[in-house]
Amino acid sequence: MAARRVLIVEDTLELGRMLRSALLTLDPALEIHVVPSAEEALLDVSRQGADLMIADIRLPGMSGFDLVKKLHQRFPQTPCILITALTEEGLAQRAQEVGAVRFLRKPLSMNTFLDAVAEVLGMPTAPPPPADTASSTGEETPRLAARLGRLRQTLNAHAVFLLDDRGHIVAQAGEWLPAYFEHEWIPPLMAALSAGIKVSRLIRPGPPQGVTALKGAEVDLLFAPVGVFALVLVVPANESVVRLPLAFEAVLQAAQEVARILDEMGVGYLTVTTAPPPPELPLTLPPGVDAEVVPVEVLPVEATELQPLVESLEQPSLPADPQAIDAFWEAAVKDEAVSLLTPEALTYEEARRLGLAPDSEAEESTENDNE
Incomplete structure (x- = not known):
């Protein structure tokens, strides 16, 4: 089957x-x-x-x-x-x-x-799950959604979110999700998280640990890194400031447990999910052919050679008005002083004077002989 x-x-x-x-x-x-x-x-x-x-x-x-x-x-x-x-x-x-x-x-x-x-x-x-899958503390390994829900209940939060390294909501506890949250809040939040991760790596090795708290008018925002992921809490602003140490400890503990759950699920939460760059292919030459490195100095470019190009680029462009363009070409056609498009070309009269073309009398005699 x-x-x-x-x-x-x-x-x-x-x-x-x-x-x-x-x-x-x-x-x-x-x-x-x-x-x-x-x-x-x-x-x-x-x-x-x-x-x-x-x-x-x-x-x-x-x-x-x-x-x-x-x-x-x-x-x-x-x-x-x-x-x-x-x-x-x-x-x-x-x-x-x-x-x-x-x-x-x-x-x-x-x-x-x-x-x-x-x-x-x-x-x-x-x-x-069998009993032997319990953690070393004797408690059953909590699932991700249940752990976020417990953290929300502990801190009386409106909602708890887990964001991946691209700012996408991986898991959520609570219904607080206004339309502006994903478009207006998440991008600067992820930028702040990235900056915090860089600072954390300067002061201690290993995965970053810490909690950032921002006071707001209606809600307070707390977020902590879980590898390159983000654990985000939206808490009512009227919560007592005395509970802030409790919030820090609760969020840190939750972040560690979420990291353990993600690790058990096989989620690469410590690395950014971007595609690796394609490998550079070595240059292969046919047998017996040696690569010759040509230094830049052997191909000099004189500044005077580029002057005509520079002058042509500095000339004003034609107006975009179609009527003005037509008027320009009509004036150019009527102007007898307009030079040839190819200065090296000869007119028929000039060619005849130089003996490069037959004159009219020679042409007439030739025509009479043919008759």
């Missing part, structure tokens, strides 16, 4: 990898492919097919809703699960209308996510 194929459509690379790692716990034989856009997903399914598609609603270009509709026009039997971090009402109804078999909100509960996938694929649900 061929391995079942699952296609994940998620523009946040790290989240796609996390979902892939989670699905492999259901069945290591699953063939799982991650693509960042709906357009690539349609191309992938048309070439290789899929037993299940898991897609985010908000994607670059075509949305997840449009993806499901177009997919079912060609492959009506392919089930789809839609996920989103959007909080607006009516999304579940729209997902059902376009034909999605499941609708899940971020931050994802991995147990719920895995149960939904197992049910759609007709697989047994994931068993609970």
